[in-house]
Amino acid sequence: MPTTACQFFYQCDNCKHLLKPKEGDCCVYCSYGNVACPPIQEGTNCC
Template sequence: MDKVIILQSTITCPNCGHQKEETMPTDACQFFYECENCKTRLKPKHGDCCVYCSYGTVVCPPKQNGNSCC
């Protein structure tokens, strides 16, 4: 049975608290993300592979699939 991969994740900006639901890429990690509210450029926390693993409600598709990230 195939795993269902969730592609939607809500990113929360640690600077201003703004939240936005985004669609995660399935073929690459997203290293940078700009908050549309305060324009802060987010990058992954130490040890995380992408902004979704650091600031999202759902980890990136490779991690959901049980793989190490990109």
């Protein structure tokens, strides 16, 4: 997970499906991870 920026798209290595953030989230880590991305955890703007 990047610590200085958000990742908007992620392609699954197994099925090749392209994930994008759910509405209202800034990145795929906030939508699908078990913790928010580092910028959000630090209280700064994600993107």
